[in-house]
Amino acid sequence: MSGADGWDADLLREGLVARDFTDDGVRLRGPVPWRGAGGAEARARVEIEVDERFPFYPPQVRLLDPGAQLEVTFHVDRAARPGVSGNLCLWDDAWPADIAPWTDPDELLSRIAGWLEQTAAGWPGDNVCDLERYLEADPTMFVLYDAENLARLKGHAVRTRRGSTSGTVEVWNTPHRLKKRAGRPGFSRADRQLAWVEDLGQLHRPVRSWADIHDVLGEQAASAEQLIAAGVVNLVLLRYQRGDQQSVLALTVKYAADEIKVRACESADTSSSTRQMRAGTMAPQLADVPIAIVGCGAIGSFTAALLFRAGARRLTLIDHERLRPGNVVRHLAGLEQVGAWKTDAVRNCLTAIDPAIDAVRALTTAMTSADYAKLLVQHHRIVVDATGSARATSMLAFAANTTNAEADKAVVTVCAQRDGDVVRVDRLPARGVEIFLPPLPALDDQNELRENGCGSPISRTPPTAVVAAAELACCVVLDELAGHRKLPTSVAFVSRPQPEQQYTHIGLVLPGSMPQDQVVK
Amino acid sequence: MAALPTQFGEALSAVEPDEDAAHAQVAHAQVSKVLEGDERLRGLGVDPLLIGSYKRHVSIKRVKDVDVFARLTKADGSLRPGAILDHVADILGVAFPGDVERQHRSVKVDFPDYDLSVDVVIARPCGDHWEIPQRIEEDGRARWVETNPTKMTELTTAANKSFLLYDDDDDSGVYVRIVKLVRQVRRTWVNDQPGGYYFEVLTYHAFQELQPDEKTVAAYLTRILRRIAEMLPDHVDEGPVDPTLPDKTIKTKATAEQIQAAADQMTKAADLAEAALGEEDRCVAAVKWRQLLGRTQNTEVPEDVFPLPDYCNADGTTKNRSVIKGALAVPAGQDRYA
Numbered sequence: 001m002s003g004a005d006g007w008d009a010d011l012l013r014e015g016l017v018a019r020d021f022t023d024d025g026v027r028l029r030g031p032v033p034w035r036g037a038g039g040a041e042a043r044a045r046v047e048i049e050v051d052e053r054f055p056f057y058p059p060q061v062r063l064l065d066p067g068a069q070l071e072v073t074f075h076v077d078r079a080a081r082p083g084v085s086g087n088l089c090l091w092d093d094a095w096p097a098d099i100a101p102w103t104d105p106d107e108l109l110s111r112i113a114g115w116l117e118q119t120a121a122g123w124p125g126d127n128v129c130d131l132e133r134y135l136e137a138d139p140t141m142f143v144l145y146d147a148e149n150l151a152r153l154k155g156h157a158v159r160t161r162r163g164s165t166s167g168t169v170e171v172w173n174t175p176h177r178l179k180k181r182a183g184r185p186g187f188s189r190a191d192r193q194l195a196w197v198e199d200l201g202q203l204h205r206p207v208r209s210w211a212d213i214h215d216v217l218g219e220q221a222a223s224a225e226q227l228i229a230a231g232v233v234n235l236v237l238l239r240y241q242r243g244d245q246q247s248v249l250a251l252t253v254k255y256a257a258d259e260i261k262v263r264a265c266e267s268a269d270t271s272s273s274t275r276q277m278r279a280g281t282m283a284p285q286l287a288d289v290p291i292a293i294v295g296c297g298a299i300g301s302f303t304a305a306l307l308f309r310a311g312a313r314r315l316t317l318i319d320h321e322r323l324r325p326g327n328v329v330r331h332l333a334g335l336e337q338v339g340a341w342k343t344d345a346v347r348n349c350l351t352a353i354d355p356a357i358d359a360v361r362a363l364t365t366a367m368t369s370a371d372y373a374k375l376l377v378q379h380h381r382i383v384v385d386a387t388g389s390a391r392a393t394s395m396l397a398f399a400a401n402t403t404n405a406e407a408d409k410a411v412v413t414v415c416a417q418r419d420g421d422v423v424r425v426d427r428l429p430a431r432g433v434e435i436f437l438p439p440l441p442a443l444d445d446q447n448e449l450r451e452n453g454c455g456s457p458i459s460r461t462p463p464t465a466v467v468a469a470a471e472l473a474c475c476v477v478l479d480e481l482a483g484h485r486k487l488p489t490s491v492a493f494v495s496r497p498q499p500e501q502q503y504t505h506i507g508l509v510l511p512g513s514m515p516q517d518q519v520v521k
Numbered sequence: 522m523a524a525l526p527t528q529f530g531e532a533l534s535a536v537e538p539d540e541d542a543a544h545a546q547v548a549h550a551q552v553s554k555v556l557e558g559d560e561r562l563r564g565l566g567v568d569p570l571l572i573g574s575y576k577r578h579v580s581i582k583r584v585k586d587v588d589v590f591a592r593l594t595k596a597d598g599s600l601r602p603g604a605i606l607d608h609v610a611d612i613l614g615v616a617f618p619g620d621v622e623r624q625h626r627s628v629k630v631d632f633p634d635y636d637l638s639v640d641v642v643i644a645r646p647c648g649d650h651w652e653i654p655q656r657i658e659e660d661g662r663a664r665w666v667e668t669n670p671t672k673m674t675e676l677t678t679a680a681n682k683s684f685l686l687y688d689d690d691d692d693s694g695v696y697v698r699i700v701k702l703v704r705q706v707r708r709t710w711v712n713d714q715p716g717g718y719y720f721e722v723l724t725y726h727a728f729q730e731l732q733p734d735e736k737t738v739a740a741y742l743t744r745i746l747r748r749i750a751e752m753l754p755d756h757v758d759e760g761p762v763d764p765t766l767p768d769k770t771i772k773t774k775a776t777a778e779q780i781q782a783a784a785d786q787m788t789k790a791a792d793l794a795e796a797a798l799g800e801e802d803r804c805v806a807a808v809k810w811r812q813l814l815g816r817t818q819n820t821e822v823p824e825d826v827f828p829l830p831d832y833c834n835a836d837g838t839t840k841n842r843s844v845i846k847g848a849l850a851v852p853a854g855q856d857r858y859a
Contacts (some may be wrong), residue, residue, distance in 0.1 A: 005840075006527070007833040010803060013526060022686050022736045025530025029687045046688070064689060 008055040008103045010036065014104030016048065037120050042068035046114055047085075048108075058102035060087045061112055073205040074123050075115065078134055088115050122204060127243030131264070132204040137252070138263035142168045143250040145237060149173035150248065153197040155220060158226060160195050160235060170270075171195050171237060178232070187232050197222045200249075202241045210253070210260035212350040213238065222277070229255045260334035275354060276311065283311025289481055292316040292380040294367060294396065295329075298341040298461070299414055300386030301332035301349070302470035307384075307477065308350045314359045315350075316380065317343040320366040326451055330463045345474060367392040373399035377409050382477055385413035386470075388459075400428035410480050414473035418443070420465025421496035422503060425472045425482065430489045435511045437490035440500060468493060473499040522798060523806030524737035525830070533698055533738075534829045536705050538575075542812040544635035545575050545847030551626070552589055552630055552639045555616040561608060566595030569641075572670040576679040579700040579721060581708075582695065583819040587639045588627075590670055596645040602654035602665075605643055613641070626654045644668070650766075672765035676725065684728055686738075695741055700724050701741050704816065705826060710786040714775035722761050722771050723749045734819035739810070743798045753784035762827055802834035 017023050021030030023125045028048045044067040049060040062085040063072065077086035091102065091113045101107040116138050118126075144163060154380040179188045200207070200216050207213050213236075214221045214306040222413070227233040238249040250267035253260055268274075268294045291312055293304045296319035304317060319342040328335050333345035343362035350357050367373060367387065373395040376383050393413050400411040411428040417440050426436055449458040472491060479487045492509040502509055538545075553569040556562055573588035574580040591609065593600065613630055620631040628641045644651040645665070652665035681694030700721050707720045726849040727748035735741045751759070757780045760771035775783070790813060798808035807829045816823040832840050 007830070007832045010525065010527065012801075014522065014524070017522065017524060017526075017736050022525040023524065023530075024686050025526035029689070056669060170710065343601075346653060 009050045010102075012050060012054075012059070012103055012105055012108070016108075019105055019109065021048070031067075032109050032112045032116070034067075034116040034238055034306065036116075037280070040068065042066070042116075044068075044112070046112060055100050055103045056097045058091050058100075059108070061090060061108075062087060064114075066116060068120075070116065070120055071205065072119060074126060074128065074130075075119075075263050076134075078136070088112065090115055093288065125243060127245040128243050129240070129242050129247030131203075131206055131238075131247070131249040132266070133241065134208050135264035137261060138252045138265040140167055141235075141250075141252055141265040143171060143235065143237070143265055143267035144168060144270050145171040145250070145267065146173055146271045147246075147248060147274065148271040150197060150237065150239065150470050154199045154239075155223065156197050157191075157194045157233060158197055160193050169235065171235070173195055178227075181419055187230065191232050193235075194227070194233045195237055196227060196233045197237045198224065198239070200238050200240040207238075207249075210262050211256060213262070215350045225260065227382070228253045228260055231255070237253035237267075260497070272354070272356065279309060279311045282482060286311035286478075286481065287313045288471075289382070290314045290316070291477070292318060292383040294318045294376065294383060294392065295387035295389070296346045297327065297388070298323075298330035298387065298463075298466040299388075299416065299469045299473070300384070301342070301346045302467055303330050303350060303384055303473050304346050306470055306474045308360070309353060310474065310478065313356065315361070316376075317360065317362045318365060318367070318376075319343045320364055324451075326458075329464050330461070334446065369394055370395045370398050377403050377411060378407075378413060381409065382480060383409075383411045384477065386415075386473070388415050397428050403429075405429070405431075412473055412476050412480070414469050416459070416461040416465045416469045418496075418498060419459070420461035420468075422492055422494050422498060423465055423469035423472055424490065424492040425476045426490050427476055427487070428489075431485075434489040437492055437509060438500070438502060440503065457504050465495070468495075523800045524739035524749060524798060525803065525807055525810060526737050526739070528807060528828050528830060529738040533701060533858075535817065535826045535828070536581040536701055538580055538582045538584045541635075541637065542575065542580065543578075544632070545584055545587045548630075548637060549587055549641050550630045551616075552613070552641060555613055556589075556591055556609070556641070559612050562591075562593070562612075564595070565593040565600070565605070568592045570671065573676070573716060574704075574721070577674050577698055579677065579704065581701050581704050582817050583636075585637055585819065587637060587677065588670075589639055589641045590651075591641050591643045593643060593645050600645055602643060607655075609641060611645065612772045613747070631655055641723075644715070655815055660859065666838060667766065669765040676764050680725065680728055684741075694735050695729060695738065696724075698738055699728075699741050699745055699762050702738070703745060705814050706742075706746065706790050707783075708818050709813070710790045711783045712779070712786075714779045715773045715783060716775075717759065717777070719773050720749065722764060723752055725764050726752065726761055739794075739798055743791070743794040746794050747851065750784060750787040750791040753780060753787055757781055757784075762803075785796075802837075802839070803830065804839045807836045808837035809833075 013023050013028060013099055016030060017027050019030065022029040026049065029045065032044045032046050034044055044063065045065040047062045047064055051060060064085065075089040077089065079086040094365055101111070119279055138320045150171070150173065153175060157178060158174065159176045160169050160173040161172070162168065176194060178191050196206050198217060198220065207216065224233060224236065234253060236251045238251065240247060240249060248267060248269070250265050251262045289312060291307060291314065292513060293300050293315060296304065296317050300319070304315060321342050323331065323333055323337050323340055323342050323345045325335065325338050328338065332349050337345035337348060341362065341364045343364055347357060347360055347362045350360055354402055377396070377399040383396060385393050387393060396411045396413065400409065401408050412425060413428065414425045422440060424437070430436065449460060451458055472493060476491060479485060488510050490511050494503050494506055494509055497504050497506060549571050556569050570590045572586070572590045575584055575587050600710060606623065606626070606628060610621055612623040613628055617630050620633065621805055622629045625640065630639045630641065632638060642653055644653050647667055650667050650669045652777045653668050655664045655666040677697065680696040682691060684694065684696045685691065686693040686695045703720050703724045704717045707717060724745055727745045731744060731748055733741055733744050735744065746776050757777045760773050763769045763771050793813050797806045797813065800806035800809065807827070811825055811827040811829065816825055816828040829835065834840055
């Protein structure tokens with residue numbers, strides 16, 4: 001496959017001219033045979049523009065004349081100017097450029113014919129919700145609404161408020177009761193900047209103006225029109241359905257010269273289900289699993305965030321230290337949280353991801369006894385040990401090894417070693433004949449970093465290794481919770497070769513066939 | 522079929538006299554202002570009009586002279602052209618000292634900063650047409666000759682509306698584009714005479730005769746060049762019919778030998794165009810088109826009018842396409858997220 005040297009473009013142009021297209025060097029115009037309604041043969045005329053994005057993007061195709069009775073509905077961009085067709089949407093962005101079927105003239109013309117046939121048939125089975133495409137855009141506003149709550153409203157006015165970022169508008173979830181001003185025309189001060197919520201139902205053609213919306217709503221449109229004309233409503237939210245998909249179209253509305261002008265703005269659903277869509281496939285099963293994270297320093301904070309983002313909601317955060325300015329460069333929390341307990345700092349960060357953190361507990365305690373460790377193991381499905389402390393890890397290992405195997409509990413201990421050149425995760429207890437990777441001996445450090453007022457030396461682990469360790473820990477946790485148990489009891493990643501056997505090569509290290517004298521049991 | 526439409530579009534841009542056009546407008550406006558500001562000429566109803574190839578949008582880089590038709594709408598048969606030309610030369614001489622030259626039947630104003638000149642031709646009404654002095658005697662008397670310079674502009678506009686690349690687009694006229702390319706081919710292949718207007722007229726007749734309907738500029742050019750090559754030998758003794766005055770023919774300074782030489786050269790040019798159009802290999806074709814259209818003339822640095830595609834070498838071979846930037850394959854394959 002070639003690139004952007006014009007070869008493919010010239011080849012396509014040549015092919016189209018051979019298929020009766022005329023080419024002025026910028027655009028080509030010519031015929032596309034297709035089958036209209038009832039299988040009748042038709043001959044459309046299209047304009048094709050092969051621009052500088054070709055062949056990475058398909059050429060722009062515009063319909064000049066369908067050659068048969070045809071109402072253009074979906075899958076076409078808004079026209080650049082009146083009287084001109086918009087570009088047909090023939091291939092969505094998911095189409096790989098290295099396959100690029102649009103470089104072949106026959107494929108291109110066949111795709112256009114298919115588009116025409118689908119349009120004539122009313123796009124059966126189509127569920128693409130992209131009504132914004134057909135309207136003039138209002139880029140100044142970004143509308144946030146809760147689709148689950150909005151679903152209960154129809155033919156209601158609701159209040160709006162400014163969001164926390166510039167241009168953002170949040171729509172309230174409860175109907176607003178309009179108040180007439182006593183003895184005077186018009187509405188009260190509170191009745192300003194309202195949004196109107198309506199339901200268009202199943203749509204068979206896009207709406208391109210208020211007139212189209214009026215046609216769909218019929219008499220229902222009257223209330224909204226009255227309030228828009230009065231300047232009370234400046235935003236309209238329209239629920240609609242395409243096939244099996246539901247969506248909402250947000251419009252800014254303006255009344256001028258006996259006409260309602262509409263512009264589409266970007267909008268987004270704030271409901272929990274939508275916010276969880278990108279959490280990964282395990283999100284639903286993680287929501288109810290109790291997980292403890294002992295140690296909310298650098299690795300612990302990122303581990304907590306990743307698990308929370310993946311859907312875990314019952315988290316217990318345990319740490320007894322405050323966040324220091326020097327921690328911030330490797331920690332999830334920023335400077336604004338300095339001085340807070342690390343557990344609170346992490347919890348605050350999680351709030352910014354999802355306010356539903358009722359089940360996230362922040363405990364400012366230290367791992368002081370084996371009994372406490374056992375309690376943690378008993379009350380959580382997984383305990384992540386991100387302490388980097390030999391004593392705390394020993395206590396948790398003891399708790400894991402002495403807990404009834406039937407109880408299906410695990411301690412996942414994570415750390416970075418050798419200044420972050422090695423990150424390692426061990427799952428306890430070992431099951432059956434499982435063995436651990438051999439430990440890496442500590443090296444003498446002549447240049448220990450120390451911070452005033454802080455007792456233990458500071459690790460030189462870089463932030464990248466912190467995130468890598470957290471990611472590896474999450475892999476082990478998710479493997480355990482998914483019930484796959486494909487990962488062995490030790491997993492390490494070496495980013496710089498170490499002298500010790502097993503750690504001499506860059507990459508993932510798993511316990512393999514090690515000499516017996518090196519096996520750790 | 523190697524029509525290379527993109528490159529033809531760029532070739533047309535390369536011969537477009539953009540900067541000259543801006544200068545021509547300024548020069549024309551300055552000269553017109555002087556003519557319209559003169560009391561005597563106002564009394565004669567002076568109404569300057571731009572004519573010539575620049576006005577018809579068929580001029581190519583570089584435009585060296587711009588014609589202004591000084592219509593004296595209130596002039597009658599008693600007007601002596603010698604005297605009025607002297608007067609025009611005088612007032613222009615005051616406005617453009619040192620840059621004005623009284624010529625045989627016009628006044629030439631040089632614009633050295635723009636490297637172009639404006640030719641002012643006086644004209645008096647004659648029915649629906651105009652007359653310009655053919656030869657001015659010592660006493661200022663002259664025989665007047667009928668002319669209709671605005672008619673060629675009208676014919677050009679009509680031809681450009683009639684011959685369209687796209688039947689459904691009135692702005693896709695191909696006639697003007699082909700006239701420009703023919704003028705460029707003439708500059709490249711014909712030695713001085715006949716001039717550009719002569720070839721424009723031949724192009725006009727070729728279009729009217731053939732009524733071509735092609736898919737690309739290259740195909741139009743090829744057909745028209747062949748027809749011009751066929752027509753030229755018929756005009757060794759007498760020029761082609763003047764499209765603006767059907768009972769007259771186009772006069773040229775070219776000798777019979779020069780017309781014959783031009784015919785031979787245009788035959789070669791037409792052969793080359795046909796070979797380029799019929800060529801399967803686009804790079805071989807591109808080099809032929811480049812040879813046909815030659816280089817820009819009268820420019821500081823002559824440049825090839827026809828650009829080669831990025832994938833072609835100057836000798837017509839195709840570049841090693843394995844090293845061309847922008848391989849499309851993605852190392853990680855599909856289904857990626859970032």
